[in-house]
Amino acid sequence: MARRCCILGQRPTRGHAIRRKGKPKKEGGIGTHVTANTPRTFFPNLRRKKLFIPELGRWVSLRLSARGLKTLSKKGAYATLREAGILE
Known part of the structure; x- marks a missing residue:
């Protein structure tokens, strides 16, 4: 199963860990x-x-x-899932 939020569509992104040295x-x-x-x-907080x-x-x-969960509680479960295309 893909690491993807079913409401917001967040998925892993690539970046860099930068080390700095000196005063x-x-x-x-x-x-x-x-x-x-x-x-x-960077992985989404699923x-x-x-x-x-x-x-x-x-x-x-x-x-x-975690952000999708906050969206769900703000807008309501049924409305959010219909908007995301999960329910029809």
Whole structure:
């Protein structure tokens, strides 16, 4: 199963972990320099959630990001899932 939020569509993104070394100029040093630029992956904060949808009278299992869960509680489960295309 893909690491993807079913409501917002968030998925892993690529970036870099940058290492810097040295003393900043304003503290009396010669400045900081990048010594390593390591590729890394940023994963969404996913949660498995089982929700009861009163309009349908059934339970739905979802894999949501934490931000998607906040969106769901703000807009309501049924409206959000219809907007995301999960329910029809």
